[in-house]
Amino acid sequence: MKVVIIGSGNVAYHLANAFVLKGINLIQIFGRNENDLQEIALKTGVPFSTKILDNADLYIIAVNDGALEEVSQLITKKNCIVAHTSGSLPIEILQGEYRKAVIYPLQTFSKSKELEYHKIPFFLEAQNTEDYLFIENLALKISDHVEASSYEKRKYVHLSAVFACNFVNHLFARAKEITDAHDIPFKYLLPLIEETTHKIFQVEPKEAQTGPSVRNDVRITKMQEDLLNGEFLKIYKTMNESIKEMYEL
Amino acid sequence: MKVVIIGSGNVAYHLANAFVLKGINLIQIFGRNENDLQEIALKTGVPFSTKILDNADLYIIAVNDGALEEVSQLITKKNCIVAHTSGSLPIEILQGEYRKAVIYPLQTFSKSKELEYHKIPFFLEAQNTEDYLFIENLALKISDHVEASSYEKRKYVHLSAVFACNFVNHLFARAKEITDAHDIPFKYLLPLIEETTHKIFQVEPKEAQTGPSVRNDVRITKMQEDLLNGEFLKIYKTMNESIKEMYEL
Incomplete structure (x- = not known):
């Protein structure tokens, strides 16, 4: 199961770091800001690109709320899960023919600050049970607190x-x-x-x-x-x- | 140099405990509530009274702001220092012919909670230099942060x-x-x-x-x-x- 993170901010940085620490198969960090991507690559050893999005089973979009809708259109693949990480946007903000999900980590992230990832609660949403179990399994590798959560909640x-x-x-x-x-x-x-x-x-x-x-x-x-x-x-x-x-x- | 604490609430409890831990000559806890006084005596080994105030060089009144003026009149001795512990009352609230002072510890106190006393800042005021140096010396035995502070500050x-x-x-x-x-x-x-x-x-x-x-x-x-x-x-x-x-x- 291959995972790609899209974004190069604080959330992308820490998710990438946590994934690598827990042996999750993160194959690429994709984004626009080459300096930020390089910083994540240095920390995690994961390759990055600003141009060609790799083929993956799960794409996690960790960008600002305002950019999410546009970025979600970069993924043209259909047979995959695409998850956003926002607490304040519905799953439907994702614009594509893929299966949609939300992986919302509740934490205040700064790159400079080490975090105890297992303490971070993850609130999850998916469009079917199989996808939910898949992202739940992923989140449980990182965190002790994983919970299903609708947009309302x-x-x-x-x-x-x-x-x-x-x-x-x-x-x-x-x-x-x-x-x-x-x-x-x-x-x-x-x-x-x-x-x-x-x-x-x-x-x-x-x-x-x-x-x-x-x-x-x-x-x-x-x-x-x-x-x-x-x-x-x-x-x-x-x-x-x-x-x-x-x-x- | 003999010290008496008047009061049996959270501030009195922790001041008494800190004084005893640092070898300050606390000779009595004086107050009205016998149960609370007993609890402090058990913790610190310092005798208590609800009736007769011992003869001391320094009386520290750690009672509610509302009770302070009245309690300060219990001390009829003149040749001594009387200090209150309130952040929001002037030194003049103390009603007596003794020398007046303020020893204001900045902390939120609960009896059930152990505190690192050396971290608690103390803000001090006295009416002459000699008295100031005396209470400063006392506060420095407990805390790393001791500062002179007027009522305004x-x-x-x-x-x-x-x-x-x-x-x-x-x-x-x-x-x-x-x-x-x-x-x-x-x-x-x-x-x-x-x-x-x-x-x-x-x-x-x-x-x-x-x-x-x-x-x-x-x-x-x-x-x-x-x-x-x-x-x-x-x-x-x-x-x-x-x-x-x-x-x-």
């Missing part, structure tokens, strides 16, 4: 990740603006951030909530609002209100 | 912690509501959350931002807004706008 997986990852990182960025403006080393917040994250491995996040909002400490929340303006104040008020709503304060 | 330390810790935990809680409602195991988000946090130990959070908002992906942000309502939608819109403002999108 995948949308909520992605949405929850936006809250728990993208928005969380933005709060870190805003916190750093506060510390920078007041000559406080941001690194002093890191043990607290680490502890906040570690806690929810043991305790439900709802039970782990601390701080002035959940104590309904009006004196402090008022005082802190007075220290803020612009987007900071909007975030503060929104989060404060949402905490009060959750705990019925 | 301490307020911003606390505020940044509200963003990076309290609000972050609330986003975890809201994300869990999304996964619960759609039959997605919340544990699938944990590797992503861990990675999000680990990243900012190496990369500035502003540089580490990913997701549809920072890509200005209007299709996805619109689609995700349509999946949400109530507090979820308010949070989504507020964070999305704040991200756009930060990256000038």
Whole structure:
């Protein structure tokens, strides 16, 4: 069973690396950006091309959502599976006469960062049972957490990740603006951030909530609002209100 | 130099434990809740009382902000230092003829959770240099990060912690509501959350931002807004706008 990855970004890089580590028969990385492809080839030893797409049983398209529809038309072969890796697009975005599938890995990828692939959850979709079992078998070689997921469900997986990852990182960025403006080393917040994250491995996040909002400490929340303006104040008020709503304060 | 801790909550518990581990002469834990005091005594071997406050050189009051002013009046001795542990109250909240100080540890404390005390930053304030050096010497026995901090600065330390810790935990809680409602195991988000946090130990959070908002992906942000309502939608819109403002999108 031959596999080709199309794309040369962070997802392509890490999928290729994980496949090779697990002995999956990845025969080619195909893409447009020769430098990025070369980097993946160096890491994995898998040949790359910007011109001729090899003949494979499974093509995995790991490109930006916006490019997916167009890239999916590069595959003219019919007797094969083509899978995209997006959490926010339906299987039907793939434009071709091949059999369609989705292999959505839930992780934030950076090339520079080593990842423990077995921890990454994979959400899968296919158009028939045989294809599903094929991509499931593949995903199980990499990950301990593999689950069937419709487009409907995948949308909520992605949405929850936006809250728990993208928005969380933005709060870190805003916190750093506060510390920078007041000559406080941001690194002093890191043990607290680490502890906040570690806690929810043991305790439900709802039970782990601390701080002035959940104590309904009006004196402090008022005082802190007075220290803020612009987007900071909007975030503060929104989060404060949402905490009060959750705990019925 | 004799030290007494007043209070029996999470902060008192961990300060007492850290002091004893570092050989600081903690002679008494004083408080109202006998069960909690007993728990600290069991952990640390330090005697406790609910009635008679021992004679000491330093009293550290680790009680809720709301109780601080009243508790500070229990100390009638004059020739001693009395320190509170609050990030959000001025040194003057302490009502007595003693010398006043603040020892503010920046951490989220739970009794059940072991902490690496040397990583906890301490922000200190005193009314004269001699007292400052005394409490600094004490804090340095516990922590690698000890810094002088006025009330003004301490307020911003606390505020940044509200963003990076309290609000972050609330986003975890809201994300869990999304996964619960759609039959997605919340544990699938944990590797992503861990990675999000680990990243900012190496990369500035502003540089580490990913997701549809920072890509200005209007299709996805619109689609995700349509999946949400109530507090979820308010949070989504507020964070999305704040991200756009930060990256000038």
